[in-house]
Amino acid sequence: MSELHTKTLSQMLQDLDNKVYSSVELTQHYLDRIERLDPSINSYITVLRDAALSRAASMDTARSKGSHSPLAGIPIAHKDIICTEGVRTSAGSRMLDNFIAPYNATLVEQLNKAGVVTLGKTNMDEFAMGSSNENSYYGPVHNPWQRDRVPGGSSGGSAASMAARLCAGATGTDTGGSIRQPAAFCGITGLKPTYGRVSRWGVIAYASSLDQAGPMAQTAEDTAHLLQAMAGFDPRDSTSINQPVPNYLAQINAPVAGLRIGLCQEYFDAGLDDNIRAAVMTAAKTLESMGAILSEVSLPNTQQAIPAYYVIAPAECSSNLSRYDGVRFGYRCANPESIEDLYKRSRSEGFGREVKSRIMVGTFALSAGYYEAYYRKAQQIRRLISADFTRAFEQVDYILGPTTPSTAFKLGEKLDDQVAMYLQDIYTISVNLAGLPAISLPAGQSQGLPIGLQLIGRHLDEGGLLKVAHNFQQASDWHLRRPDDNQ
């Protein structure tokens, strides 16, 4: 019983079906662990104790009556940027600390329909802006592998929670790497779907043309379970892709023999940590031994990705965050003296430093006289980056490389150097600009800290990515490792 949390989500589904234990027992187990272990991790902002248990009970009842939703009774956590009706949805910010979402995000509705139990809302960098989860109103998240290190961001809470086995799976969002980078730092599997594959309705917007919600879990198979429920066309989201969702679980067992995997030469530059390079090359060789064909590809505009991103994302965010004005919801300053005072003080007191900084960079990039040189230029660069991928995918089926240039750094280490923090996203960011799917999975360790391997796929090839990842996970055990301090 005390080892319930070590099982994979897939295993739990079978066990629940076979009545090895109930959802209530499983949920209670997680709630106890959260109470005991989360104080030193701080992965949850809101824990839904009573609601989770009551929901688990009703899932148990439904199961006993023969109903069988695909994720019935599985306890998961949602990143606190995703609207959950009747529950605080803070986006990690003081601005929304008092915001009780009046509706559910589409992905929440879909996961609910699949039968999940919601344990709570996870911590995150404020408004998804950050790569370390140190920018949260609710305090930093600590990496469960080494508590004095960051879990990555902005989905740091979901990643840490999953790594510490405080949930069976979690949702995150990824705008420049915010699912994949924390997945790498925390030794779990995380997937950013193709832009438009998962509905953005109810996902609080940071950068509209880059944001995408996705699953974070222990294994590729678990990730496939979650993605199956999350994905799908939503007419409420005009950027949602109107294509049927394939059966991911059916796809993951196909073999990798004959698949062409490209190693992007620009990703293996001098800045890459040697241990990470070694782990990634070993992983590549493993896939080769399973029949995949390795080659080299080039994405020549890789160096442009960070500049383009740090214009486009702040620009869109500066506009998306204008609605936070203290008028209809959220934080309002005390005793505003005028409408201008209301806006300025509510926003300045409600937003943290990094958010304000990005809003200002974004406002600048869109302003008269600079729009052409910055925003429009960045959108042109974006087209070039996308074209690089299109060309590369004529040669290969997947692009393989490291997820991050280093393993998890120490809390506080990069707080004073904003640009150094931005450079963490070097391998993940191009993917968002091109709108492609990508997955990060554990592929090694360096001095006790997890190393993530990233695979990038073609438009709508989440199934393929999960297949390669699943195959790799049959031939390796990095994904089974857990932080080992008294858990």
Add this chain to the structure above:
Amino acid sequence: MHDWEVVIGLEIHTQLKTKSKIFSGASTDFGSAPNTQACAIDLGFPGVLPTVNARVYDKAVAFGLGIGAEINLTSVFDRKNYFYPDSPKGYQITQLEHPIVVGGSVDIVLKDGAIKTIQVTRAHLEEDAGKSMHEVYHGQTGIDLNRAGTPLLEIVSEPDMRSAEEAVAYARSIHQLVTYLGVSDGDMSQGSLRCDANVSIRPQGTETLGTRTEIKNVNSFRFLERAINYEVERQISVLESGGTVRQETRLYDSDKDETRPMRSKETATDYRYFPEPDLLPIQITQDYIEAVRLQMPELPAAKTRRFIQEYGLSDVDAQVLVSSVALADYFETVARIGGDAKLAANWVRVELLGQMNRDALTPSAATLNSLPISAKALGTLLARIKDGTISGKIAKTVFAALWQGEATDPDAYITSQGLTQVSDNAELIPIVDDVIANNPQQAAQYRAGKMQLMGFFVGQVMKATGGKANPQQVSDLVQARLLD
């Protein structure tokens, strides 16, 4: 002292007649309790996204075709960023570089009958803002977002107008066109159509445009005329006293009949336009445009021409009757049933519109469809004049009775009141003879040549018959019997 030339351009915002808003499925009904028609999207809640109402394209394309403009097959939405409490997202979704309609023109008729063509620069789709109530709460402003998200078509003219009269004529033409097309309900009291006027002056004969001011949100033609006239006088006096006109946004104060500068900062900001990332480019096809064209009703200019040709009406009569679709339809029904277009024109213009005017009714579709006298009833009434059942004079009393609601069916009323005209000679001749016999003096005078006494005799016969004798017949009989 110069001779000044006035240069005016108008930006007209017209609300599109759709059931739901442009970017959300909330209702666009007017006059509901505050914020009862503001859904999560209209309120700009975290996580919401816009979707696009198909019908706004039907309306915008119809308008574009109506002014002979080019329709952009690809159009894009942009964000216009500014902070104001009636704009909940902190940006308005509008169209900057790729509007749905480009070019086109509208003809206006001036007082002296001359026709002038005003060029339209463009028309684009955007969302309306909410409403701010400054007077209700002391020291505070109340925000109602029911109107936020209502679809607007912003119609921008070239600065082709040279007087307030021309500007008003243009605004009226636009108003008529959009109501004709069913693009807008045209109810200016409800804010369905609002004008911003860009006004500048320059010395007569020069080419360079003077500094212009913008008068915002004028919602009546009368105010538009006054606002422009005031502003022109103001600018002239500024320039003639050696000053310079400041480029600024102004509001028209109808109580004081003057324009004053707007105080809020919203007017002088950098809008940081960029393409709306939550919406994709809209593609429409030529086939779709043709389908819209086929559905378009007859336009005012064409209808006016047809009324003149088909019904033989005068220019003035035609223009009045064509002023609204509902009125034109009403007239045509009356003309068809009555069997006489000129008679119908006369009755509709004089009797009907006169009565409506006295009762402060406007010729909107809603009003015309619910009048006490339907087009069918009026047509029937006129048919009875034509077929001699009643005289024109009696018809007016029937009209009055129907208007008061004393009856709904003219034939039934005529019968029940015994109003049928007497046209039978057997009945009339004895009465005529009687009148002649009772008035020997006048009879003698008439026979002696005083022809104007005909009126006297006819009047006497009418009196004797309680007004029911056929006057023309009486006249013929009197003449015959007097000169017999």
Add this chain to the structure above:
Amino acid sequence: MPAITVNQDLVRTIAELSQLNIDAKDIDGYAADMTKVLALVEEMHTVDTVAVVPMSNPTDASQQLRQDEVTEADQRDRYQAIAPETDGGFYLVPRVVD
């Protein structure tokens, strides 16, 4: 285009457009951060993009249109339950002068 050095005036202008208050003691910090970010993005200007069409969105598709029907019911009470200040159905803010 040479990288821009963000000075205090520019910070103030941008802060005003963004409706943010920046304390006097923080202005230099924001200016320095913004300057560094602009130096970082300067890399973009080394690439020739003269004929390249800007990419607003990774989706190639066109906008789907929605039927003109009223699909939203009145939820004012629920929505205003989380509002900072309302009265009589209105959202209240300090008096706005136009």
